[in-house]
Amino acid sequence: MQASRPPSPWRLFLFFARISAVTLGGGYVLVPVIARGLERKGWMDEKEFFSLFGAAQSLPGPIGLNAALFAGRALSGLPGLLASALGVLVPPFAAILLVSGVIGVVAAQKQARAFLDGAFAVVPGLVAALLWRMTRTRAWNPGRVALALAAAAAMILAPAWAPAIFFAAAAVGWFVESPGTKA
Template sequence: MKPTKPESTTAQSKPTLIELFILLARINTVTLGGGYVIVPVMATSLEKKGWMNESDFYDLFARAQAFPGPMALNSALLVALKLFGPKGIPAAFFGVVLPPFIALILVSGLIQRFGSLPVLRRFLDGAGAVVPGLIAAMIWKNAAKRSWNVPRIIETALLAVLLILLPAFSLPILLLAIVVLYCIEGLCKSWK
């Protein structure tokens, strides 16, 4: 996953802010399917442009996952910070956020205009029906690649039950849980 190419640890060229914005905007216009699809496209595009090699990008991506927020946005922000410092933030932010925003305004307008047509209604119902199936599939995939141990099984089950039973408190429960889990994982590491 992380090819080590010592000769290419420094990128060959540096983009301008506009060039970074245009690349990100293009990727975020044509790539469908969310972060897991977009991130590899970003990695190869940045390397092809010679702005950042893939292993450097995946280091940033690993850090991006530690923050809340969409993976594509977080990765882009960290790329911009690395290439430009804080002045790169607007290029990354608008490159990721603007194309979907425009697309969704158009789609929302169309749905509002034609949503009462029975055929579109049935399309949206049919499309919505697969959502629980896709969530179940993501649980399946994430559970399959997780390295499980007894504490983690108990923690996952306990947190899921708490979130289901107390939906009104899901945000404080989650924030507290992340802190507690971090401490537990940290302690386990120091015991080894």
């Protein structure tokens, strides 16, 4: 918005498509790449991007996608939002459809199997690291501790109910938090 000439939806599409096409590792890798890219283009400085990103995290959705949606809208309104969404979605979708035909063949190879097993082994480690970082940076109080542990226990015991438990925890949290809460 503060940019004198907002980028066209087409340029936003290309910008996000290029990032999405070459970035492995998902949202936590995409987000810093997007932040640097927007700044380099002179469309948005990092500080503004990360304040949008904070808001983007309070809506559901893959983090990389949400970051693109919010940045696209801030720069070029509704067409910008839709162009950014398509930019994030199209390249990986196309890549996956290309490889999906050969997954069975590849997974049956012993070496490919070993590589995929190794790549998969880090998943719980990476998620645990996210959990750790969130645990360390949150301002805890007894109510938050109790609610977070209760939500975790309930979801582990009844994973099929996780969506309902998530919204229940958010509703309880809203009433437990005082109106002047600092994040």
